[in-house]
Amino acid sequence: MQLLRLLTRVVRVRLLTFDSITVLTEKEGARMFLMLVVGFTASASAIAAGAAPASGPLPGKSSRPRIDDLGTGVLSSPITGATQDGGSIYLVTRGVTPAVVARYDVATGRVVASAPLPAGTGGWAAAMSGGKVYTGMYPTADIDRYDPATNTASRVVQLPGEQYIWDLATAPDGTLYAGTYPGGELFAVSPDTGQARNLGAVVAGQLYVGGGCGGPRRNHLRRHGRGVGAHRRV
Incomplete structure (x- = not known):
């Protein structure tokens, strides 16, 4: 817990260094730190397992462009x-x-x-x-x-x-x-x-x-x- 508070203060100091307007509370800093830790852990596990980086369309998205038929474009003639x-x-x-x-x-x-x-x-x-x-x-x-x-x-x-x-x-x-x-x-x-x-x-x-x-x-x-x-x- 002491380590978590220390890291929270570090995060707050770094944010104050780059953006003097942004100030995090200890609770907000702890939440950010946990997100960083979880993300790093997941990435390290994937690399250790030899998994290739994700590629292709996002879930639920088609790789083909969407084409909509809007009907006749010209309704007149010379x-x-x-x-x-x-x-x-x-x-x-x-x-x-x-x-x-x-x-x-x-x-x-x-x-x-x-x-x-x-x-x-x-x-x-x-x-x-x-x-x-x-x-x-x-x-x-x-x-x-x-x-x-x-x-x-x-x-x-x-x-x-x-x-x-x-x-x-x-x-x-x-x-x-x-x-x-x-x-x-x-x-x-x-x-x-x-x-x-x-x-x-x-x-x-x-x-x-x-x-x-x-x-x-x-x-x-x-x-x-x-x-x-x-x-x-x-």
């Missing part, structure tokens, strides 16, 4: 194709699979209908013809048709040798004209039959045909007649 018919604007997405065409009601400011498109990850072009919506897709140059009356979409034609339909325009007779990449060609497409005519490269060496997109070289404004290769500079 819009790259659009066309208007009266009070409805038809929008085509990109960067999601499947790509979607959506009908936006101008009066209410809400999307009132949408449908997945048959293929592709997006569409840069859209045009109206005969009350239907036609979309120009990538990475395969498909033209798809969306019917607002049935809210369904189907493929009309795939333009050979091309990857993107960069732009679509509708002639007064309903014919669709499609500008492409990387061939830089212009196609005339019948929306009723899906028949496509290649009208040739608009500008030799140019990769893109589309409104406001001239590619890595120069922008050109061209006028097209009805015949193959009937492209004229404006």
Whole structure:
């Protein structure tokens, strides 16, 4: 007991040496000393028995990191194709699979209908013809048709040798004209039959045909007649 009190005073003196604010009573010092003795004894016993230091996760803890599924991270998509018919604007997405065409009601400011498109990850072009919506897709140059009356979409034609339909325009007779990449060609497409005519490269060496997109070289404004290769500079 005398030894315990002596050691308690030593502990108190050491604490006062390093921290002048901390002062232990004899009872508190005795408790601390006993904890040190017990811990030292347990460690010495483990070393004497040849036990390896503890490793790995703590009891009840998994060594694998916790992974929580927080759900969809992105609830929107860029819009790259659009066309208007009266009070409805038809929008085509990109960067999601499947790509979607959506009908936006101008009066209410809400999307009132949408449908997945048959293929592709997006569409840069859209045009109206005969009350239907036609979309120009990538990475395969498909033209798809969306019917607002049935809210369904189907493929009309795939333009050979091309990857993107960069732009679509509708002639007064309903014919669709499609500008492409990387061939830089212009196609005339019948929306009723899906028949496509290649009208040739608009500008030799140019990769893109589309409104406001001239590619890595120069922008050109061209006028097209009805015949193959009937492209004229404006």
